[in-house]
Amino acid sequence: MNRETNKPLYRPDRFSLLWLAIAFVFTLFSNGNLTIPLLAWFAPIFGLRFMRTQKRGLVGYVLLALVSIVTLAITWRGMIAMPPPGDLVVIISSGFMGAIPFVIDRLLSPRLKGLWATLVFPLSATALEFLNMGSGSPMGSWGATGYSQYGSLILMQMISITGMWGLTFLMMWLAPVVNWAWEQNFEWPKIWRGLAFYGGILTLVLTYGGARLTLAQLEPGTVRVAAFTTVSTDMAELMPLLNSDRAAFSQKTRDIHARYLEQTIQEARAGAKLILWPEVAGIGVEEDESALIELGQETAKQEGIYLAIPFFTMYLDAQRPPENKLIIFDPSGNLALEHVKYGGNVFEGSKLGDGILKVIETPYGSLSGVICWDTDFIGNIAQAGRNGTDILLSPAHDWRAIDPMHGQMTAFRAIENGITVIRLADLGFSLVTDPYGRTLAVMDHYTADDRTMIAQVPTHGVRTIYSIIGDLFGWLSVAGFAAVAVWGIINWRKGV
Secondary structure, three states, X not given: OOOOOOOOOOOOXXXXXXXXXXXXXXXXXXXXXXXXXXXXXXXXXXXXXHXXXXXXXXXXXXXHHHHHHHHHHXXXXXXXXXXXXXXXHHHHHHXXXXXXXXXXXXXXXXHOOHHHHHHHHHHHHHHHHHHHHOOOOOOOOOOOHHHHHOOOHHHXXXXXXXXXXXXXXXXXXXXXXXXXXXXXXXXXXXXXXXXXXXXXXXXXXXXXXXXXXHOOXXXXXXXXXXXEOOOOOOHHHHHHHHXXXXXHHHHHHHHHHHHHHHHHHHHHHOOOOEEEOOOOOEEEEHHHHHHHHHHHHHHHHHHOOEXXXXXEEEOOOOOOOOEEEXXXXXXXXXXXXXXXXXXXXXXXXXXXXXXXXXXXXXXXXXXXXXXXXXXXOHHHHHHHHHOOOOEEXXXXXXXXXXXXXXXXXXXXXXXXXXXXXXXXXXXXXXXXXXXXXXXXXXXXXXXXXXXXXXXXXXXXXXXXXXXXHOOHHHHHXXXXXXXXXXXXXXXXXXXX
């Protein structure tokens, strides 16, 4: 107790370590590639119960952070795109940061009354996640709570209003509500109103999602899209040749280009009007880039298609970083759009793009493009919802550990912004998802016999509330947390 008149900060419970153990098990299945969506809702319940029943708050914080660190080390093994010890630093810092809302709840919730006290945890968790992933982290939105709900289409529709932050809030709110009922010994006369309030909001969210999907309407008109991985680009094999045998390097890269161009012509003649290659398929040095640009222009004009080729260009000048970019050629053979990757450049050492999404108008809707990690930056992709993008291309180059999770994350960008996203990943999970998050085509590099993805893609997106209000819910969570924190501190000083 802080003062004799203050409420205790903890409620002794001999089963405290059991709650921690249960939280550990559930947390193992709350993120990463081991995710079971329902368990992601349960893990915070027992983490909160453990923290509230620990006599020493610092000890509880450290133990809870260690649980988070261990589970992250298991579920995120091989996922973090940086060598040791950088990956370990990310895991440890994420573990300690993730445990902070549990400490805040322990300190502030006893100072508030009734259901108001249940808002401390979800507001602090949402505000922290928003400030970290919404605008600051070089990792983008990796690890966001809501990604655990991939596949729950009805629930996912709420992000068309609130963005990811509303989903985080709803999931985190369940934990203090259950603990509040627990502390009332689950006596129905005392808790039914509170449970009904939370249940009513959850019901509204699910009703909205169901209605949105049921009433989903897209303007008539589709375009045939082809995206394929003709041959995987093995960077570990290619890069040593760059310095040791430049001629052999160029021969290999041009052979890759030739195979992609051959399949491009094949798919165009089968009816595809928009064709996408995976990230780094256009790898080469400056002269290779020039040659491929000419071939891309010629092929697009000859076949009357929009051809999207991701280039990875390296330069003789050691001071000039490689350039990872997407170029779209139009049916006239013109270079219609060029986008330089902005996500993850600090890790891959390539030139940093400006983060501005460019749009071209086509007979098949407004077309834009980004590259792989770019799609994880929620704020940048929100430009697509504001600028009227209908179809967003996202070529990628992944690795086994992040398959299929990284690909699944793109479905959330589609729902937020009301756009169709076409993601093609070499060495990863590819999918085409419509503006409601519904899968139109899917392909996994590691299980597909034919690594060609064909889809009839809607040529018009839909307007979403999120595209109008942006991250308002995230900022409201920050303001709401500040308000309850001040309220709690005032009550603490009053001895409440």
